[in-house]
Amino acid sequence: MTKTNELVKKLVEEHGVARESLLPVLQGIVKEERYLSKEAMRDVAEQLDISAAEVYGTASFFSFLDTEEKGKYIIRVCKSITCDMKGKCELVRTMEDILKIKVGQTTVGKRFSLLETNCIGLCDQGPAMLINDDYYTKLTPVKVREILGDLIRKTS
Amino acid sequence: MTNIPKKADILFSAYSVEPYQILKDAMKRKKEDIIQELLDSGLRGRGGAGFPTGMKWKFGAAEKADQKYVICNADEGEPGTFKDKKLLTDVPRKTISGMAICAYVTGATKGFIYLRAEYRYLLASLEKEIEVFEQKAKEFGLDFEIKIFMGAGAYVCGEETALIESMEGKRGEPRNKPPYPIQNGYLGKPTIVNNVETLASVSMVCRLGAEEYKKLGTSDQKGSKLFSISGDSPKEGVHELELGMKVSDFVTEYGDGDTKAIQVGGVAGYCIPRKKFESTIIGEGQTTGGSTLIFNSTRSMYRVLHNYLDFYAEESCGQCTPCRVGCQQLLKGIEAVKAGTKPPKYLDQLMKLSNTMNLTSKCGLGQSVTNSFTTIVENFREEMIF
Numbered sequence: 001m002t003k004t005n006e007l008v009k010k011l012v013e014e015h016g017v018a019r020e021s022l023l024p025v026l027q028g029i030v031k032e033e034r035y036l037s038k039e040a041m042r043d044v045a046e047q048l049d050i051s052a053a054e055v056y057g058t059a060s061f062f063s064f065l066d067t068e069e070k071g072k073y074i075i076r077v078c079k080s081i082t083c084d085m086k087g088k089c090e091l092v093r094t095m096e097d098i099l100k101i102k103v104g105q106t107t108v109g110k111r112f113s114l115l116e117t118n119c120i121g122l123c124d125q126g127p128a129m130l131i132n133d134d135y136y137t138k139l140t141p142v143k144v145r146e147i148l149g150d151l152i153r154k155t156s
Numbered sequence: 157m158t159n160i161p162k163k164a165d166i167l168f169s170a171y172s173v174e175p176y177q178i179l180k181d182a183m184k185r186k187k188e189d190i191i192q193e194l195l196d197s198g199l200r201g202r203g204g205a206g207f208p209t210g211m212k213w214k215f216g217a218a219e220k221a222d223q224k225y226v227i228c229n230a231d232e233g234e235p236g237t238f239k240d241k242k243l244l245t246d247v248p249r250k251t252i253s254g255m256a257i258c259a260y261v262t263g264a265t266k267g268f269i270y271l272r273a274e275y276r277y278l279l280a281s282l283e284k285e286i287e288v289f290e291q292k293a294k295e296f297g298l299d300f301e302i303k304i305f306m307g308a309g310a311y312v313c314g315e316e317t318a319l320i321e322s323m324e325g326k327r328g329e330p331r332n333k334p335p336y337p338i339q340n341g342y343l344g345k346p347t348i349v350n351n352v353e354t355l356a357s358v359s360m361v362c363r364l365g366a367e368e369y370k371k372l373g374t375s376d377q378k379g380s381k382l383f384s385i386s387g388d389s390p391k392e393g394v395h396e397l398e399l400g401m402k403v404s405d406f407v408t409e410y411g412d413g414d415t416k417a418i419q420v421g422g423v424a425g426y427c428i429p430r431k432k433f434e435s436t437i438i439g440e441g442q443t444t445g446g447s448t449l450i451f452n453s454t455r456s457m458y459r460v461l462h463n464y465l466d467f468y469a470e471e472s473c474g475q476c477t478p479c480r481v482g483c484q485q486l487l488k489g490i491e492a493v494k495a496g497t498k499p500p501k502y503l504d505q506l507m508k509l510s511n512t513m514n515l516t517s518k519c520g521l522g523q524s525v526t527n528s529f530t531t532i533v534e535n536f537r538e539e540m541i542f
């Protein structure tokens with residue numbers, strides 16, 4: 001059994017095999033592996049006795065259920081109205097510069113993925129972003145450099 | 157004459173009465189009395205559609221079924237809205253107690269808080285609160301358990317039937333209504349879906365009584381309500397205000413002195429230009445979502461509208477053609493007018509398209525695009541062209 005097999009088995013035991021367990025199971029996989037590999041989706045399909053197409057169809061609907069490999073740190077910069085007004089574009093440029101990737105891409109070493117997302121409910125403290133489950137507010141290019149610098153040091 | 161918007165202080169006030177005491181007191185009353193109290197209070201849903209809460213609960217209580225559910229909608233995805241997060245952070249027991257009162261009144265034994273993925277950092281503290289609640293429920297002899305269901309990142313899942321679809325493990329595509337969740341909801345069972353703020357307000361109505369609660373607000377809109385204020389404002393944040401204030405008073409208090417327009421009800425709501433500040437009342441006849449974005453004169457309304465349409469084009473679930481194609485056409489359309497490849501009168505055609513979307517789209521997402529589209533294009537036409 002691979003690590004993924006074991007994870008899926010554990011999650012299905014925890015949540016059950018009913019269709020309504022699908023999202024919790026997929027979320028559990030993403031939490032550990034940061035994305036849903038083909039192997040994981042096939043495995044879930046088998047365990048829940050639904051087609052792999054159903055699993056993929058559902059997963060692909062949701063922006064927090066990635067079906068492509070993502071970095072250890074997933075950066076989601078808010079691009080909705082208030083953050084846009086407060087200078088989100090400059091932040092994105094700064095991060096693209098530091099990470100040497102464009103929005104939507106993952107660094108070669110799979111450390112960072114840079115994504116844009118819609119309003120994350122921190123508009124009064126914008127511009128804002130999430131890195132994995134943590135939030136960062138009132139961002140400036142200087143602040144962003146520090147935050148990324150810390151994470152880069154932590155992982156190298 | 158300007159009046160300072162009347163600030164209320166009930167939703168966020170510290171627990172002057174322990175919310176679970178409110179629940180305990182409610183459980184001593186007849187179910188019909190609580191429904192009547194809610195009807196009398198005039199409380200309407202705070203999630204956007206503004207449906208009278210007492211009515212919803214009355215229907216829910218009348219359904220016969222072996223299982224009913226209560227869902228607290230904490231999907232809060234409307235751009236510019238962050239009040240539900242603040243309630244769940246600062247006074248979660250008011251909302252949980254509202255859910256439990258709903259369970260008592262309607263006979264539901266299972267409840268869910270549908271928490272958006274972007275708020276996962278609230279999960280641990282909410283789980284602790286649920287443990288506290290479950291102790292209390294045991295003590296009071298209430299058969300009701302609450303679980304948290306995490307969303308997975310889709311604005312449309314705030315729509316109650318899409319929310320239910322996603323909980324059932326499917327794509328979050330809205331269903332046709334009727335049947336409403338109240339008859340045919342989660343797993344086909346009667347399900348009462350209410351917004352976080354609505355449920356917290358229920359606790360407040362039960363504590364104060366309809367008479368006291370009604371003293372706040374105007375004839376059309378009762379009570380106080382949370383406003384998420386952001387944009388060009390020195391006082392960004394969540395403010396609890398009585399309903400029925402003039403936009404001009406609101407802007408005087410919360411604007412930066414140079415306000416050119418505000419957007420009420422989020423992206424799904426309406427844009428109000430300066431010339432209409434004096435004649436418009438916030439709350440009446442508008443969506444009750446409670447997001448207010450403030451724009452000063454440095455802002456390009458073309459850029460604002462472009463941002464909204466980009467949001468819609470991305471978040472449309474794609475299930476029905478008017479919305480899926482319409483959102484993209486509107487976006488391309490304003491770009492073409494701006495670039496000069498389409499004449500200015502093309503804007504009128506686009507407005508017609510948005511009206512058609514309003515009539516033919518399946519859910520509130522596609523139906524509401526016209527609100528902001530028309531109010532921005534009509535009031536800021538020059539900015540769309542030059």
Ligand SMILES: Cc1cc2nc3c(=O)[nH]c(=O)nc-3n(C[C@H](O)[C@H](O)[C@H](O)COP(=O)(O)O)c2cc1C
Pocket residue numbers: 200201202203204205206207209229230231232233234311312313314315316317349350351352354355519520521
């Ligand atoms: C596109 C769309 C998104 C919505 N998002 C939310 C939301 O994030 N939170 C919410 O409470 N209601 C949302 N609603 C409204 C719900 O469908 C539903 O009316 C509401 O949760 C009912 O609760 P209430 O009666 O307490 O307002 C949304 C509706 C639509 C059409």
Ligand code: SF4
Pocket residue numbers: 312329330471472473474475476477479480517518519520521522523
């Ligand atoms: S109106 Fe838009 S979001 Fe709603 S069901 Fe149709 S395509 Fe989906």
Ligand code: FES
Pocket residue numbers: 078079080081082083084118119120121122123126127128235236237
């Ligand atoms: S607009 Fe960025 S958090 Fe809301």
